[in-house]
Amino acid sequence: MARYTGPKTKIARKFGQAIFGDDKAFEKRNYPPGQHGNARRRGKKSEYSVQLMEKQKAKYTYGILEKQFRNMFKRATSAKGITGEVLLQSCESRLDNVVYRMGISPSRSGARQLVSHRHITVNGEKVNIPSYQLKAGDVVGVREKSKSLEAIQNSLSNSSNVFEWITWNTSTMEGTYVAVPARIQIPEQINEQLIVELYSK
Numbered sequence: 268m269a270r271y272t273g274p275k276t277k278i279a280r281k282f283g284q285a286i287f288g289d290d291k292a293f294e295k296r297n298y299p300p301g302q303h304g305n306a307r308r309r310g311k312k313s314e315y316s317v318q319l320m321e322k323q324k325a326k327y328t329y330g331i332l333e334k335q336f337r338n339m340f341k342r343a344t345s346a347k348g349i350t351g352e353v354l355l356q357s358c359e360s361r362l363d364n365v366v367y368r369m370g371i372s373p374s375r376s377g378a379r380q381l382v383s384h385r386h387i388t389v390n391g392e393k394v395n396i397p398s399y400q401l402k403a404g405d406v407v408g409v410r411e412k413s414k415s416l417e418a419i420q421n422s423l424s425n426s427s428n429v430f431e432w433i434t435w436n437t438s439t440m441e442g443t444y445v446a447v448p449a450r451i452q453i454p455e456q457i458n459e460q461l462i463v464e465l466y467s468k
Contacts, residue, residue, distance in 0.1 A: 318465035325457050329358045330375050335398065340466050351459030352450045359448055362389065363397035365407055369435050369442045370426025371419055386413040401444045408441035 312320075326336050343353040358364060366378035366387055379397040381387055387394060388408045389401065401407070409419060423437070431452055435442040450459075 318461045321458050321461040322465055325462060328455055329364060330379060351463045354462065355450065355453055355457065355459050356447050359453055360401050361397065362394060362399040362401060365401055365433065365444055368428060368430055368433055369407065370423050370428050371409060373422045386410050403444060403446045405444045406441055407444060414440050
């Protein structure tokens with residue numbers, strides 16, 4: 268499946284946030300990209316432009332393509348609860364995102380690769396679908412043969428992430444997706460209401 272593989276710092280500068288994680292290049296130039304950089308005059312954005320930017324930011328943040336994201340929105344509209352919140356909760360419930368949150372990988376793209384290459388298990392079974400939707404109580408772990416992988420070991424040793432809806436056992440290299448996170452617990456700076464307004468037009 269096609270994924271964005273271009274320069275990540277350029278995209279982060281476009282949104283004014285390091286949406287792909289720690290980025291030293293972004294810290295040096297945290298203004299929009301372009302020939303004249305920070306000195307360029309930028310007109311007032313239209314309402315549609317603002318809404319579109321927010322949707323693009325969410326898609327890039329979670330590594331989701333347009334068709335998949337639209338389908339997630341459709342499911343969110345028919346689910347109980349506030350549509351925007353349900354949409355973000357669905358993004359957070361993806362297997363690749365939870366692998367990233369648990370610290371098994373330092374990035375979502377890396378987590379997606381680990382899942383695709385069958386290094387991750389859910390409730391003891393190998394799952395190679397990054398978009399797999401986890402349910403509360405599901406146990407996510409590193410496959411026995413993959414526990415010695417240097418990339419995983421380095422990521423776990425450097426991880427200091429703590430999330431209330433996830434538990435992690437270092438000795439067994441397994442974690443539990445305890446519950447779907449409430450909106451206030453999701454750290455991403457995304458205005459989901461703008462996305463709802465865009466798709467509702």
